[in-house]
Amino acid sequence: MKRKIMLIAPYFREGLNGFPLGLAYIAGALRENYDVSVLDLTARTPAGRDHNEILLEELNKFKPDLVGITSTSPTHRNALDVARTVKQFSNITVIKGGPHETNCAETTLRNNPEIDYSVVGEGEETIVELVDAIFRWQSIKGIIGVAYRENGEIVNNGGRKLISDLDKLPVPARDLFYLNEGLDEYYSAKLFGGKKSTSVMTSRGCPYSCSFCSSKKNWGGIRQRSVENVVNELKELYEQGFRGFMFEDDMSLANKKWFLELAKQIKQNNLNIEYSLQTRVDAVDKDVAKTLSESGCKFIYFGIESGVQEILDKCGKGIKIEQAKNAFETIRKYGIRSMASVQFGLPGEDLENFSTVRKTIFVLNEILRPDEVAVSYTCLYPGSPLATQEGVTPEMYEQYVKTKADNEIYSKTAHGSNSVHPKSLTPEKIRIIESVLDSELKTRFDVNKFYKT
Numbered sequence: 001m002k003r004k005i006m007l008i009a010p011y012f013r014e015g016l017n018g019f020p021l022g023l024a025y026i027a028g029a030l031r032e033n034y035d036v037s038v039l040d041l042t043a044r045t046p047a048g049r050d051h052n053e054i055l056l057e058e059l060n061k062f063k064p065d066l067v068g069i070t071s072t073s074p075t076h077r078n079a080l081d082v083a084r085t086v087k088q089f090s091n092i093t094v095i096k097g098g099p100h101e102t103n104c105a106e107t108t109l110r111n112n113p114e115i116d117y118s119v120v121g122e123g124e125e126t127i128v129e130l131v132d133a134i135f136r137w138q139s140i141k142g143i144i145g146v147a148y149r150e151n152g153e154i155v156n157n158g159g160r161k162l163i164s165d166l167d168k169l170p171v172p173a174r175d176l177f178y179l180n181e182g183l184d185e186y187y188s189a190k191l192f193g194g195k196k197s198t199s200v201m202t203s204r205g206c207p208y209s210c211s212f213c214s215s216k217k218n219w220g221g222i223r224q225r226s227v228e229n230v231v232n233e234l235k236e237l238y239e240q241g242f243r244g245f246m247f248e249d250d251m252s253l254a255n256k257k258w259f260l261e262l263a264k265q266i267k268q269n270n271l272n273i274e275y276s277l278q279t280r281v282d283a284v285d286k287d288v289a290k291t292l293s294e295s296g297c298k299f300i301y302f303g304i305e306s307g308v309q310e311i312l313d314k315c316g317k318g319i320k321i322e323q324a325k326n327a328f329e330t331i332r333k334y335g336i337r338s339m340a341s342v343q344f345g346l347p348g349e350d351l352e353n354f355s356t357v358r359k360t361i362f363v364l365n366e367i368l369r370p371d372e373v374a375v376s377y378t379c380l381y382p383g384s385p386l387a388t389q390e391g392v393t394p395e396m397y398e399q400y401v402k403t404k405a406d407n408e409i410y411s412k413t414a415h416g417s418n419s420v421h422p423k424s425l426t427p428e429k430i431r432i433i434e435s436v437l438d439s440e441l442k443t444r445f446d447v448n449k450f451y452k453t
């Protein structure tokens with residue numbers, strides 16, 4: 001009989017929710033040799049029920065031999081809650097992975113006895129080697145990408161080389177997530193008019209180095225799957241009834257030629273789909289917009305960050321407001337809807353008179369005129385250059401999360417209450433910015449328009 005592994009995404013209601021693709025890749029890597037069950041607690045907890053009760057019910061039903069938990073930094077605390085419940089249920093081995101562990105593995109192990117192993121970075125190869133060794137009672141010593149405790153000491157086996165050929169990745173085990181009734185609908189973005197949809201990654205990483213972002217550190221630049229490999233995945237999903245695709249790459253148009261070839265093949269293969277992507281404004285021109293639109297692109301998400309050029313220059317974004325203006329105008333002409341994502345609190349933000357906040361609002365309302373504006377407040381996630389610059393260490397993050405800044409306004413911001421903000425961005429300042437936004441910003445993203453949460 002195969003050993004049983006349960007993979008869990010913690011409950012997170014404060015920010016955005018979506019399909020946990022990273023965990024689906026891990027499930028895909030494990031399912032060949034193990035009996036894998038997945039539990040996305042946000043998706044699986046009905047209104048009025050307690051997520052911890054759902055967790056216990058599922059643990060009781062499946063009785064796993066081992067549990068894997070994913071987390072970003074904002075969900076780190078929630079993931080620890082899951083681990084504690086698992087340990088109370090039974091003394092099962094708990095492995096934690098995801099973007100938070102990639103940057104904070106040793107700190108997690110030092111502070112949280114409920115985590116037995118932490119997987120650093122890309123997990124597909126590491127998890128298979130790790131669980132094989134655990135179930136065979138073999139040593140973990142040589143398994144790269146794992147941190148663990150030995151005789152009370154933390155051992156970190158170091159980071160694994162990134163997978164060079166992404167075509168060799170396992171197929172994400174989406175089917176396991178969609179097994180439960182209603183989840184088709186839950187994971188389908190409203191963006192595609194209720195069509196069955198899912199997320200896909202065509203690449204890993206980003207060639208740019210914005211100071212607030214940890215992409216470069218986590219993924220070390222960009223790697224791309226082959227167009228053929230992606231088209232095959234789309235074809236399979238198409239046969240399963242999927243018609244909407246969210247390309248969740250950090251920067252879908254990092255290699256424009258590659259994406260234009262994908263667009264061409266989507267048409268040649270008669271894939272009558274709709275899709276969205278995320279990119280930088282400097283990658284969009286008339287020809288790109290035309291090709292994207294003709295192959296089903298309905299929505300583009302742009303990281304704009306700020307309407308103030310000096311702030312953009314300071315954070316190393318490397319874009320000009322003029323480029324942003326052109327990008328929004330161009331895609332509008334081709335019927336593609338747009339989202340501008342901005343954040344308040346980057347170095348250079350005027351937190352005394354809020355002049356830069358008003359400037360950004362002006363640029364959004366009058367110059368860029370996106371269909372949606374997603375607002376967030378600068379977060380200092382370990383791994384980003386800005387976090388290092390502001391003195392945010394993994395240990396400090398851990399302690400902050402432990403004391404939980406139970407501040408109502410933080411929990412209302414998109415990243416939730418478990419995110420560390422720059423010291424100058426106090427709850428009071430956020431409250432003022434929120435009131436300026438309420439009275440001056442013409443359109444603001446409403447999460448319920450996109451995901452059924």
Ligand code: B12
Pocket residue numbers: 012014015016017018019020021022023025026068069070071072073074075095096097098099100102119121122123124127201205213214215248249250376381382383414415
């Ligand atoms: C798509 C996406 C979303 C989607 C879907 C999220 C989801 N549930 O997967 C939406 C829009 C909903 C979203 C929401 C949020 N996101 Co987001 N998102 C992304 C994005 C662009 C891609 C995620 C992805 O699929 N990656 C591909 C997979 C393969 O990578 P992965 O998830 O990291 O998984 C690999 C490893 O981490 C590891 N691993 C992961 N889990 C596990 C578990 C185990 C047991 C093991 C062994 C290994 C392992 O193995 C995986 C395969 O190699 C990333 C950036 C990026 N490039 O990763 C940001 C990113 C993950 N998001 C981020 C943030 C901050 C958020 C939000 C807080 C935003 C908000 N305002 O609400 C929320 C938090 C949501 C949550 N539940 O944690 C940050 C996290 C930073 C950090 N240090 O934690 C990232 C890294 C962006 C960035 N560069 O800053 N996000």
Ligand code: SF4
Pocket residue numbers: 206207208209210213214215216250251280303
């Ligand atoms: S913010 Fe976007 S463009 Fe900048 S490094 Fe991160 S993923 Fe790349």
